[in-house]
Amino acid sequence: MELFEQHDLDGNIPVGINLLFGILFCDMTQVAEIESDIEFVAVINDQKDCLMAQDNTQDDPASMWFNIDVPKGHGLKAGDRVRITIEKL
Secondary structure (H helix, E strand, O other), X not given: OHHHHOOOOOOOOOHHHHHHHHHHHOOOEEEEEXXXXXXXXXXXXXXXXXXXXXXXXXXXXXXXXXXXXXXXXXXXXXXXXXXXXXXXX
C-alpha cells in the first residue's frame, strides 16, 4: 500500500501511520471531564475564539470551569452545553 511506502528523508513515519499507531496502541488516561454550559464566547483574533464557563461557586474546591481556545468556525454560542475531556497520552 502506498501509505506504508511513504517516508521522509529524515526517517520520520508519515502522520497517518503515527495517528493510527496512537489510536491503537497508546493508553490514554482520562485526567478530567467537565460538562457545562458555555457562559460566553470571546473573540481572540481572526483565527480563534475562547469558550468560557466559570462556576460562580469558586469557594467550592470541587467546582470545575474551563477557558479554552478553539478555531473559528466552531458554531458554538453562549448557552450551548459542551463536554471537555482531558486525557494524558
